[in-house]
Amino acid sequence: MAGVWILADNRDRTLELLNVAAGLAEKLDTKVAAFLWNDSQLAEDYIAHGADEVLILPSLEEDQPLEAYIPTIVEEALRQDPDIFLVAATARGKEMAARIAGRLNTGLCSGCTALQFDETGKKLIMERLVFGGAAVQTVTCLTRPQMATIAPRTFAPAVPLGDRTGQVRELAAGLPGLVRIVDRKPKAKQSGDVSDAKVLICVGRGLEKEEDLALVRELANVLGGELACTRPIAEELHWLPEETYIGLSGQKVKPDIYIGVGISGQIQHVTGIRDARLICAINRDENAAIFEVSDYGIVGDLYSVLPELTREFKRALGAGKE
């Protein structure tokens, strides 16, 4: 049957993949199939947004991890022989894609930032950043399916295409996997979700102590924004959770406003903020690279600029009196 397949663990990521999958399917004169689990009511929604077929994965037992879907997906792929298989590069998606590719004995291009299609060779041309974001690597896959994981928000979400019909098919459970969940513990939450925030206040190594995060948090509160950071703040200093760091190996974000505080603007960080609508930066070094990508910049010490900025925003937004 062939086709362009997509797998994502929520609706937002699925719509982004549907957008790019529809264009590829048209070029290949084939159909788009989207996997779905948990919420079969989304099937019609996915069809309205461009899926020709929705493949509903069976419910899992409480103690089964998402990876238990892999045998089902692999069996279906062996039967249907898709041309292209795109997976959202979420934490779960990355793990599942690698295992599926391994079992299908095909290549996987991970963390793609752009996709092209070679009409002559009917090949997917996948682009990804390498050497810490300093170069773009172009990859084609010699085996089928051509698999790629796509960073969240790389593509705009598909829009509803009006009255469309499609097939909805429930897949049978595969053999139970060997891995079982023995316990679940909620992760300590120190910060909100940065991935969909409209306003992001992002902090870097210019901050001297963990306690000083309170200064940045206050500005975030006044602007109704979320706190994010650079990689060293999350991975080396552990001041904020790993899912809040922005950049090449962290989250790629598209806020309306990004304010970088004490951030140098290395390419690996800037890669994650390029799609922000407005970039502002505070840095005491007037030559800091962050200013090259900023719409507004304040050259100054964050310890004097931040309180003043917070005070002015409070005044302007009527968020309280000093």
Ligand SMILES: Cc1cc2nc3c(=O)[nH]c(=O)nc-3n(C[C@H](O)[C@H](O)[C@H](O)COP(=O)(O)OP(=O)(O)OC[C@H]3O[C@@H](n4cnc5c(N)ncnc54)[C@H](O)[C@@H]3O)c2cc1C
């Ligand atoms: C393969 C690879 C992947 C990576 N992926 C990522 C990624 O996804 N995200 C990421 O963020 N990084 C990533 N990095 C790390 C990246 O290269 C940088 O090291 C990192 O972004 C620097 O963080 P920073 O700007 O907080 O710190 P620094 O580069 O140390 O910059 C601190 C800045 O604060 C300013 N400053 C200091 N004191 C003050 C003050 N009082 N007031 C105002 N300004 C002040 C300084 O002038 C300086 O510009 C990656 C690196 C590699 C090799």
